[in-house]
Amino acid sequence: MFIRASAREEISSAVRVVQKLKDKMQLFASQKEVYWEAMIARIGKKFVGRCLKNIKEEKLEREENMSMVLMNRISEFRRPRMEPEHWFRHLLKIWIQDLGTQVKRNEEETLAKHIVEPDLPLELVNSFYNFQQKAKEYISSESLSTRSLLESHSLSSPTMTTKLEAPIRVLKKSLMLYGLIDTEGNPRHISMLILQDDLQIINWFCGLVCRWKYWFRECDNFENVRLMIVECVRKSCVRSFSTKHHVSEAVI
Structure with a gap:
């Protein structure tokens, strides 16, 4: 009767701990990014809804807010017999094209980058992007260190072992x-x-x-x-x- 030991990959416990910590950090950073995008997209939708409401009711008020001043100016060029919502979407599409961004974005992303984020507190925006940058640097550095550890481990000892025991x-x-x-x-x-x-x-x-x-x-x-x-x-x-x-x- 024989007992054949199962072949298993020899990897140090330190590499496994680093890999697990890196995965947790990557997951945490991606979750924060999803929450951030969902938040600014929601604010952007509220902005669009408010503008459409003001246009339909034709009660645009002169405010010092640049976004409202912009809406007052473009409302003067509204075509006759044109539905307010269609007119607003048409102008929004033209505005997105005029931005000339290299990356193609939808309406929500454009509103988030050019209207919502500029009006958010600067400390909040900077802290979010600084965290994302630090997280990417950490994940990249740990990936390189893990790869070097695995390469050194593979050179120093065989990666697979099979034992035959009585x-x-x-x-x-x-x-x-x-x-x-x-x-x-x-x-x-x-x-x-x-x-x-x-x-x-x-x-x-x-x-x-x-x-x-x-x-x-x-x-x-x-x-x-x-x-x-x-x-x-x-x-x-x-x-x-x-x-x-x-x-x-x-x-x-």
Whole structure:
């Protein structure tokens, strides 16, 4: 009977801890980015809704707010018989095109970058983008350090190991069932072999030893099997002859 150890990748615990911490930081940063984008998109939608409401009600008030002044100016160029919402969306699309941004953004992203974020507290915007930048730098640096650790580990030791081991516990139980050892693991004589001829006793023990050597010679822990043969099987054979012939073990 053989026990084959499963092949597993040898990676240090330090690398696993760093990788886990990096994944947590990346997840936390992405969650904060999602929350930020959802917040400014919601504010942008409220801005659009407010502008549409004012246009439909034709109650644009002169305010010092630049966004409201802008809405007052563009309302003068409204085409006759043009639905307010369609007119507003058309102007918004033209405004987005005039921005000339290299990255194509939708209306929500454009409102967020050019209207919502500029009106937010500067400390809030700076703290968010500073955090995102620091998180990216940390993730990038830890990725490089983890890669270097993995490369050094792969050069210093094999990445995959396969072991073939003999079942020592099962062999000890077999010796106990055969009667070669007692419950404490001490070698003892075999009562059933005492009635046999000396040659038959020798053949029985030799057969057991030869089978074990043949079965387990390729195992990585064959040395343990050999010690078990020397300490248990050989001494059990000697004590069986000593009991049969009523002589001291030293004589055998």
